[in-house]
Amino acid sequence: MQRAKTVKRKHHQTPRRPGRPAGRTSNDGVIADREALLDAAERLIRKRGPQVSLDSIAAEAGVTKPILYRGVGDRDALVEALAGRLFMRMLEGLTRLLERAAVPREILRRLVGGYLSLAAEDRNLYLYVTAGGTSDDRLRQSLVLADRAARQFADGITASGAYAATHGTDGTAATVWSYGLIGALHYVALWWLRETTAEVEGVTEHLTALLWSGLSGAQNASPSEP
Amino acid sequence: MQRAKTVKRKHHQTPRRPGRPAGRTSNDGVIADREALLDAAERLIRKRGPQVSLDSIAAEAGVTKPILYRGVGDRDALVEALAGRLFMRMLEGLTRLLERAAVPREILRRLVGGYLSLAAEDRNLYLYVTAGGTSDDRLRQSLVLADRAARQFADGITASGAYAATHGTDGTAATVWSYGLIGALHYVALWWLRETTAEVEGVTEHLTALLWSGLSGAQNASPSEP
DNA sequence: CGATAAATCTACTCGTGGTAAATTAATACC
DNA sequence: GGTATTAATTTACCACGAGTAGATTTATCG
Structure with a gap:
């Protein structure tokens, strides 16, 4: 809906100030959401075509780029996965x-x-x-x-x-x-x-x-x- | 002056201030040096591998990027040629x-x-x-x-x-x-x-x-x- | 309660394709 | 012959994407 030039944030999300997220007691499910990231990448690629950027993929997943990198590695690793x-x-x-x-x-x-x-x-x-x-x-x-x-x-x-x-x-x-x-x-x-x-x-x-x-x-x- | 990492200027070349070049009476051989540009591209790719940039190709040809673009078009056109x-x-x-x-x-x-x-x-x-x-x-x-x-x-x-x-x-x-x-x-x-x-x-x-x-x-x- | 560690986002760097503006010489006009 | 216009070129910039460092906030441990 919004997105004039580049998608920056997933539709209805709160702005999410920086810092450690509240609520999470320890690193639970750090490995688990790798699949979720890949799912988001697949979803966006299906929707927008093979020209999508890593920024937009991260946005689709509701996270930011460093999270994407921590989860799946660099671009080559993403394509590989x-x-x-x-x-x-x-x-x-x-x-x-x-x-x-x-x-x-x-x-x-x-x-x-x-x-x-x-x-x-x-x-x-x-x-x-x-x-x-x-x-x-x-x-x-x-x-x-x-x-x-x-x-x-x-x-x-x-x-x-x-x-x-x-x-x-x-x-x-x-x-x-x-x-x-x-x-x-x-x-x-x-x-x-x-x-x-x-x-x-x-x-x-x-x-x-x-x-x-x-x-x-x-x-x-x-x-x-x- | 220029960068240490990427080659910016061909070794022994005079700095060539901007402006229309002296001596050339009219546009002679504008089309002719397209082949020379492609030759330079080939030469550099042979030398440095398939990862060369358009900047370095232009430098190898002894010209600047806009000249390269005028001569052969954008990157796709270069690859095509x-x-x-x-x-x-x-x-x-x-x-x-x-x-x-x-x-x-x-x-x-x-x-x-x-x-x-x-x-x-x-x-x-x-x-x-x-x-x-x-x-x-x-x-x-x-x-x-x-x-x-x-x-x-x-x-x-x-x-x-x-x-x-x-x-x-x-x-x-x-x-x-x-x-x-x-x-x-x-x-x-x-x-x-x-x-x-x-x-x-x-x-x-x-x-x-x-x-x-x-x-x-x-x-x-x-x-x-x- | 205070210090340290963990987890996240912002904001940046770097490289590359591509282009606009500045700059200089040749040419046309009077 | 002097001045305006045009042609040709370089510099300097923009856009954009990959990848990362540092700022920022919360949890955890003493």
Whole structure:
């Protein structure tokens, strides 16, 4: 309601002079409200988009910036934490999608479609978390998603585990496959999250075809529906 | 005088009082030095890494910030221009690599290996250009690279053009394939540019296997060397 | 009751992108 | 040839976001 330029204070809050808060007998729940801070960050990012500042996030949480810093650390730590929560949710969603076994290509199709749909569900959060140049550890964390998704997928292919056959022996192969997979998914998701025109089914179909048959399948098999 | 931390003035330069410069009769070569500014930006990014500021870039070019802005526009425009130059160079390099025709899988292998090697050659510049969340038009520009690379690749597969068979009919398919391809390449490149340990041949081999056979090839064909 | 510790907010610094105002030289006009 | 106007450049500033130091108030312990 108010906020002409920058949000400074949460709507109906008393001005809260500085100093130790009255009433609190000891440090009760110092760790506990980390989740509340992350919740507030998620809420604001959903509402306002991926461009929100730490000041506004703190305001949304009803605290000030130093509290936010004490609770979750610096900006990188915040993004890291939000990415962890988001990726965990996406992973659970994907797992649920794959509960009932299916043929391998159908598994892949569900993975791709699920990834896109789940990213679109948390669009702003997904953009916030994956923006910023995928620096250092962020990328590595997204690999948890890729790796577990790939493992899940491979487990669907064969009981013996084709994934372990390739990923288990050679660490480089595992990493390359994970990065390649997540890169393809992520870039297609980035594009699709901007284009509201294309419907998810077609995109899923095309990407699944590419990931399934690879480029060797480009000669005879068109990725479009027959 | 100036700051100890950030370079403010190029080493041996005269202080240059403000005002219109003496000697220049009219605006000669206003457009011409845009390339010189971009050269300076490239030089400094190569030297100092992808974290350089616009101030330091202007200093490297021997001009001041407003001149830089007049010459190339804002930061996004600078990145755009540098990305255009880099991708053009990479595309030329890839084209040279594919001049002598080969079997399709070998073509793909050269594409992947060439992409990685060329990115590593301009490592800092590649990171500078692809950092920043791949927002909006940057991503679209990298598609020129992906699209032309894919076209080149497809032309190698069949003379009739498998690329046209899929890309020509359905625009969505073309876009999805391009984004997926460039995403896989870029993410693997990002990882590999950090890991100095892995040699390019192995990474190329694994990624080529993934892109060629797709995930359906994971059951029987291991991506590692037989 | 007084001193110390804890917890919080205010107010600042610092760096960076971006721009307006000041400054100087060239050019046009009489 | 002298003066006003215009072009080109630098300086100095603004806005804004991340991160932190210090002021401020309350609880707790002697």
